[in-house]
Amino acid sequence: MSEAKKKCNYLPFVMWMILLMFFVYQFIARSSFPTVLTEEYMKYFSLDAKGVGALVSCYYLVYTFVQIPVGIIVDRYSIRLIAAVAASLCAAGVMIFVATQYCYVAGFGQMLVGLGSAFAFIAVLKTISNWFPPEKKAVFISYTISIGSLGPVIFSPVVAKIVEKFDWRHIMMIFSLLGFVVAAIIWIVVRDKQSTETTAVPEEHIPLAKALKILLGSPQIWVLSFFIMMQYAPLSALADLWGTSFIKKLYSIDGATASSANSMMYLGLAVGSPFFAHLAVRMNSYKNPMILGIILSAAVFSIVQFVHVPLQAMFVLIFMIGFSCGAMLQYALATVGFPKAMLATVSGFINMSSMVSGVILMPSIGWLIDLSWDGKILDGIKIYSVTDYRVGFIAVLVALLMGVVLSFFVKDKSPTTD
Numbered sequence: 001m002s003e004a005k006k007k008c009n010y011l012p013f014v015m016w017m018i019l020l021m022f023f024v025y026q027f028i029a030r031s032s033f034p035t036v037l038t039e040e041y042m043k044y045f046s047l048d049a050k051g052v053g054a055l056v057s058c059y060y061l062v063y064t065f066v067q068i069p070v071g072i073i074v075d076r077y078s079i080r081l082i083a084a085v086a087a088s089l090c091a092a093g094v095m096i097f098v099a100t101q102y103c104y105v106a107g108f109g110q111m112l113v114g115l116g117s118a119f120a121f122i123a124v125l126k127t128i129s130n131w132f133p134p135e136k137k138a139v140f141i142s143y144t145i146s147i148g149s150l151g152p153v154i155f156s157p158v159v160a161k162i163v164e165k166f167d168w169r170h171i172m173m174i175f176s177l178l179g180f181v182v183a184a185i186i187w188i189v190v191r192d193k194q195s196t197e198t199t200a201v202p203e204e205h206i207p208l209a210k211a212l213k214i215l216l217g218s219p220q221i222w223v224l225s226f227f228i229m230m231q232y233a234p235l236s237a238l239a240d241l242w243g244t245s246f247i248k249k250l251y252s253i254d255g256a257t258a259s260s261a262n263s264m265m266y267l268g269l270a271v272g273s274p275f276f277a278h279l280a281v282r283m284n285s286y287k288n289p290m291i292l293g294i295i296l297s298a299a300v301f302s303i304v305q306f307v308h309v310p311l312q313a314m315f316v317l318i319f320m321i322g323f324s325c326g327a328m329l330q331y332a333l334a335t336v337g338f339p340k341a342m343l344a345t346v347s348g349f350i351n352m353s354s355m356v357s358g359v360i361l362m363p364s365i366g367w368l369i370d371l372s373w374d375g376k377i378l379d380g381i382k383i384y385s386v387t388d389y390r391v392g393f394i395a396v397l398v399a400l401l402m403g404v405v406l407s408f409f410v411k412d413k414s415p416t417t418d
Contacts (some may be wrong), residue, residue: 053366071348090116091179230403231337293327
């Protein structure tokens with residue numbers, strides 16, 4: 001086999017890895033810093049629980065509602081250019097966030113992070129759809145979610161340790177500069193299929209109006225979108241914001257230990273995603289593993305919310321919540337039967353739906369926590385009790401139970417079809 005042929009064979013995997021690096025970067029930006037630095041944000045920006053929930057949800061607000069435009073853009077233009085620019089926007093947003101004491105400017109920074117991050121997962125999904133065979137699609141998507149999830153698992157406890165000795169703003173500024181390095185690597189390595197595959201057949205262009213009509217006219221898409229919104233609730237609510245503060249208060253432990261416990265959710269997701277993807281292939285069903293996952297998630301979350309278990313058991317339970325969230329096979333199932341020319345648009349719509357949970361739940365949980373607050377203040381900061389957090393988490397449990405009901409309305413497809 002010639003060197004050129006070998007390079008061609010390795011190119012899809014290399015590009016997937018490079019875009020995956022960007023996906024991990026934005027995962028850390030959206031999860032590790034907010035969940036570890038919740039109290040620092042409150043002090044630095046003079047915010048209460050509702051305020052910090054609104055600040056962090058600025059990311060989700062933009063990330064969520066640009067997903068369809070992002071999908072349309074990725075379907076039509078160069079992934080290389082788009083991903084490089086997106087990574088730069090993400091890095092610039094982190095820089096703006098730490099360069100100001102004004103919460104509104106910081107919110108704008110969060111929005112830039114959300115805008116850049118919005119392209120990360122969709123670019124990976126489009127690359128998988130373009131370069132890998134149908135039977136590998138669900139598996140590689142699961143690996144993407146799995147590896148991306150390891151970012152917060154590894155980085156969150158590191159951030160918690162580092163900020164005990166160094167200014168958290170300096171750490172975030174260094175992280176921002178790293179994002180520009182990621183953008184440069186994307187530009188150097190990633191290529192578009194048309195420029196590297198001489199035998200590639202150009203995708204048929206589908207007019208925007210027609211694509212949206214096909215997408216929004218599918219009952220299956222609507223069921224899957226609401227389903228994933230509910231299934232993602234523990235990740236957006238606990239793993240990305242409130243989990244560390246809750247565990248820290250519940251066990252009266254330091255932030256690093258609480259962060260390690262909370263990050264078990266992403267470790268569970270990293271293990272659960274490939275498990276449920278392979279289970280779907282083995283069962284020749286997307287639907288059954290998804291039902292199993294959402295029921296398990298609701299059951300375990302109810303224990304975490306209402307039962308005071310030993311800290312070691314909490315590590316296991318948080319892991320199990322993340323593991324059950326790995327049954328998010330909606331990304332793979334949603335694209336079955338749609339033309340390749342609109343797969344990124346379909347993926348964007350599903351991804352948008354998953355992030356809606358963060359837009360709604362982060363400030364809603366903060367509002368419920370404030371509603372339950374008994375009025376205690378220390379050094380000008382509201383002090384919340386374990387009960388306050390448990391009241392707030394009722395919103396998550398309700399979402400999961402709604403997801404259980406929705407899961408039975410999914411129209412099943414075979415994982416081997418495209």
